[in-house]
Amino acid sequence: MKRFVIVGLGNFGSSVAEALYSRGHDVIAVDTDERAVDNIAPHCSRAAVGDGRQRETLEEVGAGEADAAVVSTGDDITASILATMALTDLGIENVYAKVISHNHARVMVRLGVTETVFPERESGYNLASRISEKGVLNYVRMARNLSVQELVVPDDWRGRTLRDLEVRAQFGVSVVGIHDTTNDEMIVPPDPDETLERTDTLLLAGPDDALEAVAELANETAT
Structure with a gap:
């Protein structure tokens, strides 16, 4: 069993969290939207309302022990960048980022993410x-x-x-x-x-x- 942390619980992030949890993995889900957190709570190991851009928040929920992370912050590119930086600061080597444009993907690649995902395209x-x-x-x-x-x-x-x-x-x-x-x-x-x-x-x-x-x-x- 692996531990995954999902930052951002829109349709994409929630789907990834639920799919990983259904496969028997330890899944930590984080979002600032209380409703999104409540919806995913039955489908993950731990759901927390918090700012995934902050290293302290991620540490509190146990993200530092994660094997990999998924960043899915919707259209907020700045949040995507900051969350990725916080996760890498915690020593998480495998970070996967949902992107909304080619330029967004270029930035995330420069940050060293493992892979970018452009679902709509x-x-x-x-x-x-x-x-x-x-x-x-x-x-x-x-x-x-x-x-x-x-x-x-x-x-x-x-x-x-x-x-x-x-x-x-x-x-x-x-x-x-x-x-x-x-x-x-x-x-x-x-x-x-x-x-x-x-x-x-x-x-x-x-x-x-x-x-x-x-x-x-x-x-x-x-x-």
Whole structure:
């Protein structure tokens, strides 16, 4: 079990706190909004009303022993910066920060955060990727040159094997899993000699342009 401290309990911060707590971790949640603290209290180890920008406040709630922290202070960039500085002053090495713009992200990177998260941009990008291609069920951008998508098996691929299709050689993407939707079973890694069925979906990883090419093939061959 790890200890996490969440500073800022808007939709994003509260969701992270609840998800970590549901996985059995020790979660400390801090916000200046008493109502937000009351709402998250049943879903974390400790919820406290306080100023997460202050090192003293964070020390009082036990944040100094945390393995990692998440800063989610809404549109208040100054609060985001000060909370991050207070957390790093406590010796917390892994700090993840929600950002609201590219400039905000640049500042947080300069402060040495482990990772910045831009939920609105990422959600918009993923939605656009899904709805622009008929066969794409899920799409997650992992980095600038790597994304993962779940794709309905193209008609021309049904009844064939991954070894026969040579997907990586043909398209430059890797099939990292096969989702058998009839049993709701994800097979990772996939069997290269297993025949692909109509009820299967493929979990593909690779550059955006290569994934788009595969999705276009699925659209062209769809019946």
